[in-house]
Amino acid sequence: YALMDAVVDRYFPVLDSLEEELERLEESIFRSTPTRASIEAFYDLKHEVMVLKHAVAPLMEVAGKLYGGRVPALCAGLGEYFRDVYDHLQRVNTAIEQMREMLQTAISVSFTLINLAESETTKRLAAWGALITIPTLIAGIYGMNFQHMPELNWVVGYPLAIGLMVAVDGYLIYRFRKAGWL
Template sequence: MLINCVVYEGGEKLADIPVAGIGEHLQHTGRFVWVALQDATAAELAELQGAFGLHPLAVEDAQHGHQRPKVEEYDDSLFAVMHLLEIDGLDDGATGVGEIDAFVGRNYVVTVRNRSRHGFVEVRERCEREPELLRHGPGFVLYALMDAVVDRYFPVIDALEDELETIELQIFTKGAARESIRSLYGLKRRLTVLKHAVAPLLEGAGKLYGGRVPQICVGAQEYFRDVIDHLGRINASIDAMRDTIGTAISVNLSMVTIEDGEVTKRLAAWAAIFAVSTSLAGIWGMNFEQMPELHWRFGYYAALGLIAGLCGFLYYRFRRAGWI
């Protein structure tokens, strides 16, 4: 679905145009066309491929979707893939993964957004509010898109950090160890999704700052450095959280072992108490004719007293030892 198709010149918006009118504007020096699509069809991509001369391999990646975040250079154009992460409105704290593909050339920008409910209207508004920066052309638009995508990662990692803090608070709550482990593994899985979005993009964005920078991005290197800085901070936070989760899982497993040991001790203590009464009852229950206590007038009461006394003594000792 076509969201909009706009032509810019000298950092200023000229007009909204139909896709069929793109060709006449591409012939003017200093102009560039910005086309935004959502869940584009093969026919729409083929039409834009013909209009802008998009590389067929990049178009194939955009059609298939589910690509790894990357920045690839094709002759005088760039193709960037970025993941869009969403956690609001999803059940069980899941993380939805969308994708935005950006084709960037000397005089065009084509963005294709897939599997995401949140658009990038604010990016276009930001660019149009800063004409002195928009004069840098498609390179600045790519930066603005990448910056907006990275900024959306911060609420995700903040939510994951809050969840981790909540789990840490209940680690030592009695009986909550198994539930904590389940929550930690779910958190680790969502953190891995974020890691898969950030780490490859950090590597790809490095191509746009330092060394041989693509001609399209010349003049915007400092802005890409800011994006790389943000990605580096997020990546460091992810690594720190993963270490914390690993430690928390180890602590939880230890807590489960300790709780199981407590149950084992209680069972062993009661088994010892009942073993004494069972042993004495078994001895006097053999009914041999020559048993001296068998015909004693107070034998029954003495046996019960001895059993109760020994069981009470054992209970007292296990209680003091903390086994019961």
């Protein structure tokens, strides 16, 4: 009993340090866009939690059997002590499960934030692409070498084409800024 109790009691400081690390990582999620290093830190912590779970599970099974009355005759009066060890192991196991869930949630939130940042970048690129496309289209049409385009003989044809490019792009800039794309 004393050996199992000593081993189980040493899990609590390990569990506390893992919880502190998780809290530190969770706080960092919203400070900046998650990076590869922060995602790796979550997975490293998840691995450490799983190692602890694999250490706790066999002890929990043994303590459960010993607490349940399946003890050698030498340990017959120690049922209450094994129940205490089993209770501690259950607390550790519950904390591990909660940490696993919190880690999974934190990883999901990190990926969601990365997707949101990518979406913002895509919107900005689309807006800039539209701003470049309109003048290119107008210049392409008026740059064709046809003889029978009535606008080519206008005195105001060139300034009108430039004005049209500026006006359309100005309107697009206004709309994109209003939508939050620029």
